[in-house]
Amino acid sequence: MPSETPHIRHIVNDPTLSSAQKARALSLEAENSLPYPALDRETQDALEARLICDMYEGHAPYKPRYVLPDYGVVLKNGSEWLELPVPQTLDEAIHTLMIAYHHVPSVTAMPVYIGQLDDLLLPFCDGVTDADLYQQIKLFWRYLDRVLPDAFMHANIGPTDNRVARTILRVDAELKQIAPNLTFLYDPKISSDEILQMAASNITKCSKPHIANHPLHDEVFGERGYGIVSCYNALPLEGGASTLTRVNLAKVAKLSDDVEDFLTNKLPYYVDLNFRLTEARIDYLFNQSGFFDSFLVTEGWLDETRFTAMFGIFAMAEAVNELQDKIGATGRYGHDAQANALGYKISALLDGLVSKRPMKNVWKGRAMLHSQAGLSTDTGFTPGVRIPYGTEPDPVTHVLALAPHHQYYGSGVSEILTLDETIKPNPEAVTDLCKGAFAKGFREFTANVGGNDLVRVTGYMIRLSDVAQFHAEQGSRTNTTALGAEASKQTLILQRKPRVVANELLAGTNQ
Amino acid sequence: MSSLQAQISKILTWSCVDGPGNRIVLFLQGCNFNCITCHNPHTIGRCNDCGDCIADCPTDALTLEGGKIRFDPALCTHCDACLVACPINANPMVQTYSVHDILALLGKHKDFVSGITVSGGEATMQLPFIKALFTEMGRDPALAHLTRFIDTNGYLGAAAWTTVLEVTDGVMLDIKAFDRDTHRRLTGRDNARVLDSARMLHTAGKLYELRYLMVPSQTDTAGEIESLMAFTQSLEGPVRVRLNAFRTHGVRGEAAAWPAMEREQVEAAARALAEESTGPVILPALW
Ligand code: SF4
Numbered sequence: 109m110p111s112e113t114p115h116i117r118h119i120v121n122d123p124t125l126s127s128a129q130k131a132r133a134l135s136l137e138a139e140n141s142l143p144y145p146a147l148d149r150e151t152q153d154a155l156e157a158r159l160i161c162d163m164y165e166g167h168a169p170y171k172p173r174y175v176l177p178d179y180g181v182v183l184k185n186g187s188e189w190l191e192l193p194v195p196q197t198l199d200e201a202i203h204t205l206m207i208a209y210h211h212v213p214s215v216t217a218m219p220v221y222i223g224q225l226d227d228l229l230l231p232f233c234d235g236v237t238d239a240d241l242y243q244q245i246k247l248f249w250r251y252l253d254r255v256l257p258d259a260f261m262h263a264n265i266g267p268t269d270n271r272v273a274r275t276i277l278r279v280d281a282e283l284k285q286i287a288p289n290l291t292f293l294y295d296p297k298i299s300s301d302e303i304l305q306m307a308a309s310n311i312t313k314c315s316k317p318h319i320a321n322h323p324l325h326d327e328v329f330g331e332r333g334y335g336i337v338s339c340y341n342a343l344p345l346e347g348g349a350s351t352l353t354r355v356n357l358a359k360v361a362k363l364s365d366d367v368e369d370f371l372t373n374k375l376p377y378y379v380d381l382n383f384r385l386t387e388a389r390i391d392y393l394f395n396q397s398g399f400f401d402s403f404l405v406t407e408g409w410l411d412e413t414r415f416t417a418m419f420g421i422f423a424m425a426e427a428v429n430e431l432q433d434k435i436g437a438t439g440r441y442g443h444d445a446q447a448n449a450l451g452y453k454i455s456a457l458l459d460g461l462v463s464k465r466p467m468k469n470v471w472k473g474r475a476m477l478h479s480q481a482g483l484s485t486d487t488g489f490t491p492g493v494r495i496p497y498g499t500e501p502d503p504v505t506h507v508l509a510l511a512p513h514h515q516y517y518g519s520g521v522s523e524i525l526t527l528d529e530t531i532k533p534n535p536e537a538v539t540d541l542c543k544g545a546f547a548k549g550f551r552e553f554t555a556n557v558g559g560n561d562l563v564r565v566t567g568y569m570i571r572l573s574d575v576a577q578f579h580a581e582q583g584s585r586t587n588t589t590a591l592g593a594e595a596s597k598q599t600l601i602l603q604r605k606p607r608v609v610a611n612e613l614l615a616g617t618n619q
Numbered sequence: 620m621s622s623l624q625a626q627i628s629k630i631l632t633w634s635c636v637d638g639p640g641n642r643i644v645l646f647l648q649g650c651n652f653n654c655i656t657c658h659n660p661h662t663i664g665r666c667n668d669c670g671d672c673i674a675d676c677p678t679d680a681l682t683l684e685g686g687k688i689r690f691d692p693a694l695c696t697h698c699d700a701c702l703v704a705c706p707i708n709a710n711p712m713v714q715t716y717s718v719h720d721i722l723a724l725l726g727k728h729k730d731f732v733s734g735i736t737v738s739g740g741e742a743t744m745q746l747p748f749i750k751a752l753f754t755e756m757g758r759d760p761a762l763a764h765l766t767r768f769i770d771t772n773g774y775l776g777a778a779a780w781t782t783v784l785e786v787t788d789g790v791m792l793d794i795k796a797f798d799r800d801t802h803r804r805l806t807g808r809d810n811a812r813v814l815d816s817a818r819m820l821h822t823a824g825k826l827y828e829l830r831y832l833m834v835p836s837q838t839d840t841a842g843e844i845e846s847l848m849a850f851t852q853s854l855e856g857p858v859r860v861r862l863n864a865f866r867t868h869g870v871r872g873e874a875a876a877w878p879a880m881e882r883e884q885v886e887a888a889a890r891a892l893a894e895e896s897t898g899p900v901i902l903p904a905l906w
């Protein structure tokens with residue numbers, strides 16, 4: 109029986125959404141008309157109060173949140189299901205990938221991972237001239253941005269210095285597109301200084317790529333590999349993450365009597381509830397959705413034992429400041445040694461709680477801790493373990509304050525360092541900062557250079573000019589601009605203070 | 620290890636505009652020029668402990684103890700009222716650091732930097748400290764890879780330069796004007812020693828960058844730009860030139876009312892220089 113449902117009508121008639129964006133929003137409405145996987149009362153209450161959060165994913169998880177196929181399989185074997193022969197040339201290989209991407213689901217219905225592109229394409233590059241390679245990559249890049257316009261879509265390159273990686277960096281800096289997002293895996297023992305320098309120089313032009321500390325990730329994921337996707341999630345290759353759920357540390361802190369109560373009672377309790385939420389969702393995905401019967405699994409692109417559960421946390425800054433207030437301490441998170449130490453203690457406790465809990469249908473039987481980047485609706489809560497917008501110290505102090513957290517967050521830490529435009533003629537300074545961050549234990553290095561049109565919001569890229577246009581109600585071609593527009597209006601993301609870089613001699617400060 | 624000390628008004632552990640890569644920058648207090656265009660006039664004087672600034676400090680961060688000014692960083696709110704109050708362009712917040720202190724700081728930050736730059740004020744007024752610091756850096760295996768730069772007005776004499784060049788990797792030198800009268804008017808000093816220093820440093824392979832401040836109607840004239848071109852050509856081998864544009868930010872006195880340098884003219888000068896000159900021409904990063 110048809111009935112008038114105003115919020116659905118609103119989606120259908122929204123002039124700022126494309127047909128595809130409308131279709132996606134409508135499908136979510138349909139999914140959410142089903143009842144949620146069964147939750148006990150306590151978990152249900154905590155979810156409703158958003159002390160714990162399911163990232164507003166649908167009520168019936170029918171696909172993992174992040175899927176990282178081994179595209180090497182289709183390049184090596186072709187695909188029976190997709191009726192694809194084994195590619196022989198570079199054109200055929202790229203074409204095969206372009207087809208493959210359309211069959212890889214994720215939370216956004218677009219692929220979040222498009223592969224370790226240099227490893228995938230290098231075997232097809234013998235006899236291909238530099239000019240041809242450049243042209244092919246350029247067309248490929250244009251295709252990706254126009255057909256899969258989602259800044260969560262992520263390509264990986266490195267750690268070796270090779271033709272494909274260099275060509276991708278060159279094209280990426282030239283086109284300055286939002287999609288795909290790009291990570292360079294850096295290993296001081298393998299990567300050349302020149303390619304790191306090239307990556308740093310790209311950062312000063314388009315705030316991409318983001319650089320991953322390969323030796324640290326390699327130690328976690330081992331031989332079968334990993335990929336970096338979305339907002340700096342490090343996940344097993346041939347698998348991914350079934351779910352991302354998260355605890356709002358600030359809300360838990362608010363409920364706590366004092367630091368002691370937070371650490372020994374409240375936080376363990378809400379961690380437990382978040383686990384129950386995660387289990388319910390994973391259980392539905394594995395036992396009811398039928399996802400793992402797909403050809404992606406039967407043809408070996410994916411292995412169902414390689415899906416982790418991302419255990420996210422956010423609002424560490426507000427949690428620490430709240431707890432500091434409760435004990436009458438004035439030091440603020442990110443700036444004060446005592447406040448920072450409390451933060452490290454919370455991270456260590458979370459690590460202990462998460463690594464002790466066995467989980468079914470999860471890679472290695474344990475969830476992975478994640479410092480989560482945030483959602484557009486997170487007003488008043490700082491992403492992950494970040495220092496609140498506009499209050500960050502200089503980039504080196506910033507890195508030193510956050511580095512001790514990184515060891516605990518195996519599935520990634522979303523962090524952005526904002527750099528002043530004066531860095532543009534001096535990309536070596538980016539390299540220095542990156543190397544220093546890695547020496548101190550940073551898993552990921554991401555920088556935004558002030559004045560760039562292309563900037564990172566929480567973890568994905570948007571164009572400032574697109575946001576301005578969207579606010580003028582004109583709609584946008586890319587999915588993340590809608591998210592970014594919401595985020596920039598509701599939270600203070602675009603006020604992230606560009607760092608004052610050696611503004612000569614502002615007397616007396618910072619001594 | 621050297622216990623030599625320096626008067627330092629500020630230390631940055633993050634700077635990307637004081638030489639190649641990220642650098643630790645020490646701003647040494649005191650200058651032998653008295654530039655009317657100085658953006659940081661409070662770096663020029665050396666405090667004589669007169670105590671005049673104490674009353675202007677809103678948080679009692681300044682006191683006089685045993686006839687010496689005492690500064691408590693914990694109480695300071697960085698309002699800079701004391702800098703305005705000081706009659707001789709000094710700074711009561713200057714602190715004394717030993718070579719050892721700076722080596723310890725470098726040890727903590729060595730993974731983040733390409734090196735160190737001593738700036739000012741005029742850094743070379745505390746030359747023995749610089750020499751001791753740079754020598755110790757070269758001897759310490761954990762720090763020997765870091766480059767050592769000096770940012771200078773070039774007034775130091777040739778003999779003094781030779782005592783420090785062996786342990787110095789690069790120098791950034793400011794030329795304020797080529798016309799001698801203009802130079803004297805702008806800085807209070809003659810420019811002969813500055814130009815000699817530039818030549819000598821270039822010959823020694825230590826001149827990393829020549830800096831030239833364009834001030835409207837004073838040093839942006841066709842004649843001055845031609846002199847700059849001729850000077851760079853007179854040096855054998857390429858020289859990197861950075862054009863700076865005068866702004867009134869921080870400037871006190873007469874020059875505070877001068878117009879700021881226009882972007883188009885700086886870019887035009889850069890184009891002319893790039894055609895004739897032998898090395899890269901760097902423009903201001905921000906307008
Ligand atoms: S800058 Fe510091 S010392 Fe100077 S007047 Fe202000 S509070 Fe006092």
Ligand code: SF4
Nearest residue numbers: 666667669670672705
């Ligand atoms: S800083 Fe200036 S005003 Fe203050 S005591 Fe020193 S000389 Fe006097």
